[in-house]
Amino acid sequence: MADIMDLARLWADHDALHVHGVAVSLLTEGPRPEVEHDEDGAVIRLRAGTTGATLLRLDVPLGDAVGYWHPAAGWDRHLVADWASRWRAVGLVDSAPLGCLYDAAGAALLAFSSDRVAATTRMRFGVAEPSARFGVWLAMDLLPGEHCRIRVQAPGRPFADAVRTLTRRLSAGDELPLPDAARTPAYSSWYSLHRDVDAARVEAEAALAAEAGCGVLLLDDGWQRHADGAGYSGSGDWSPDPAKFPDFAAHVRTVQGLGLRYLAWIAPLLLGERTEAYQAMKDFAPHAVPRLSCRVLDPRHAEARRFVVESCVDLVRRYGLDGLKIDFLDFAMVYADESVHAEEGGGRAGTDIGLAMRGLLTELRDRLRELRGDELLIEFRQPYTGPGMLSFGNLLRAGDCPADATGNRVRTLDIGVAATAGAVHSDMLMWDPGASVRAAARQLHSALYATPQISVRLAEQSAEHRAMTTFWLGFWRDHRDVLTRGEIRAGRPDQLYGTVVASSAQRAVITFYAEHRLAALDLERFTEVALVNSTAVDHVTLDIGGRAVEVGLDSSDACGRPAGSSVRTLAPGPHTIPVPPSGLCVLRPVPPKHSSR
Incomplete structure (x- = not known):
């Protein structure tokens, strides 16, 4: 659809509704949108058209606009031209249908959200040169009789307030409980050890992490069999490497005995050719990722969903883990543009990848909560930290930005703007062990308004670096409620x-x-x-x-x-x-x- 939508059609005049200064135009055939006003703004009720996708445009005069924010903005916070914009598929595991155009004072000019947080929505936005207007387009494959609600916030409120009001309205009321451990500094093995992990090394780092004030240990990639290959060619079997962890359950108990909750990394949608699982599951993983030497399981297949759920549940149950760090869920979006018909017997979960992922994650959450109850810890990272994911994860981590203090600050604050539940976590903090203590401290400062995750080799830290780490983690714990709930x-x-x-x-x-x-x-x-x-x-x-x-x-x-x-x-x-x-x-x-x- 994106390729055939030229700008002339996208900006075509239609019988627009005007909602708090926003022109709302339905660009495809279908029932006229209905509008309901309330104290915060208005809700536009959009019903499926007679044929094809439903396309809606929201547009406003530029006025004093200086930037446009959305959950996947990254560094692109400027006012892009409409001709330079592109269509982007958003859904449950990649961003969210949510955005805010704001002015030089940081006040919202156009703030909107859609309640279609699971199913895929295609979005585009940009500045029109001839009319000096800013437009946002939402394209949805609504089924006959289906509808969605687009909320438009009344303008003038500070950007962050407007976005938080929108996301609170999207709350499903079934957010994953938040144990206190989710709001405790954590130690991650990734930047510090990468795949060079084993029981003795991890236990030594865990002891030092506990002394420094951490309450969670996240064992990242490298613990599993076949982890020594290229990319993720060894992903799929999800059993401990016996040479590194001869008794993984005993190792987990040792770390827990230090006062740390234990989470292990898993990328359950990735399937590598070097695994035993490959032959059994390759037919359900048609998309290959050559740069990572693996395939991506298609969660619209019941077999793929069952495999993912059983892999995660077995890992937690067998080894006594407190939860999981679940990686690469956004890779499911490679199937977003495919049209798949439901098979007899429910083999596939229909056409939409977001709905398939919602089914998978619902079953996974319910099974894991049977094991760990309200103390379950599940980490998700950007870009799958949107409002729809709060039912399934409670540690919402910034995307990878090693040693980039600015990136960590921006990412964590972006997540915090849109999160109404869960604990925002920083990307793992690393720094040059030979750097000045002042430079290293700035990495910790970048994570002050989130829960910090440390990922340096604590056993090799200088005494000054260790004192700095302990001091700032102590400052964070003492001011935790101000920094993360104020x-x-x-x-x-x-x-x-x-x-x-x-x-x-x-x-x-x-x-x-x-x-x-x-x-x-x-x-x-x-x-x-x-x-x-x-x-x-x-x-x-x-x-x-x-x-x-x-x-x-x-x-x-x-x-x-x-x-x-x-x-x-x-x-x-x-x-x-x-x-x-x-x-x-x-x-x-x-x-x-x-x-x-």
Whole structure:
């Protein structure tokens, strides 16, 4: 469909509905959309047309638009031209039908979502040069009698508020329970050890991770048989390598005895030729991925779904795992453009890959909860961290960005904007063991507004790096609720969230990720304000509101060592506050002095 939709047709005049300044145009044959208004905006009820796909356009004048955000935006947060845009299939395991056009003040101009979070929707967006309008197109293969609801948010609210309101409306009410372990710093073996794992090495790292304050260990790729081959040619059998883990169950118990929950990595949709499973399952994995030396199981086949579920459940049950890190689920989208007819006996789950994945994940979740109940831990990573996935996973991790502090910050905050449940996790944090402690600390700062995952060789850390890691993990634990459940103000997405403010009750944390940024703060509201300087300069700038307040300032360096204390009166207006590079300064109001008689 995407190839035949030229711009003339996409921008064709139609009898548009006007909803909060948004023109809503049905571009294909079908019943006229119905609109219901409420206190937050409006719902557009769209019913299936008589033939083919249903195509809807939402468009607004550009006005002061500066950027467009959606869950899979990555670095592309600019205003793309309509002719340079492309169609993208989104669904349960790849992004979500959700987006927000915003202005220079960060306020929403066009914020929308669709309740079609499982089945595939094809989306496109862009700026029209002749009309100076921004359009979003949604194409859906609605079945006869089927309908979907598109919510349009009233404009003017801050971008993040508008998106959170939309995603709350998408909540199905059956989110996977969130045990406290999901909100505990974790250790991952991937960047630190890659596939060079064995029981002794992992147990040694686990002991150090527990000492540093971690509560979860994630054993990544390399634990399984045939893991030494090219790409994922050994994926499919999912049994421990006996040379590395001669008694995997005993090893898991040892790590759990250190106080850590244990999750193992699995990529259950990938099928490699070097496995015993290949011959039995290759007919259900028609798509090959040469660069990864494997095939992708098609979950529309009942046989493929059964194989995936049994592989995951058996792994947890047999070895006493607390959960799984489930990888590459987005690869199922290679089948999104295929039209598959249902076979007799229910062999395939119909035409839509998202619905097939929903069936697979529902069965997997239910089976695993029979084993682990409300303490079950399941990690998903971008791009399959959208609202529809909250029923199946509770650790929502940023996509891979090794040693990229900016990428980690942007990815975690993006997930947090759209997540109404679960715990947002950073990508695994790694740094050069020979780097300065200030540079290493900035990696931890990138994960402050998520749950941090550490992935460095702790046994080889210098004493200074170990002190830094322990200090910042301790700071995170002490401020966890402020950082991950407080009110977050992060600014505009196209400015990559250069200054982030989190507040809850009478505590606040402000992190400066770029030099020469200013953060507005009313000190009268708080009994403690922590200023994190994730830059190479030795100060930050606050713009004080309200009345003058006398505060005590206590500074620490990147390792948490005291770096000076003072008392200042901060009157309304801008103030330069000395904070060591990669360090911390905590502000607390000085109690008024009382005279005695």
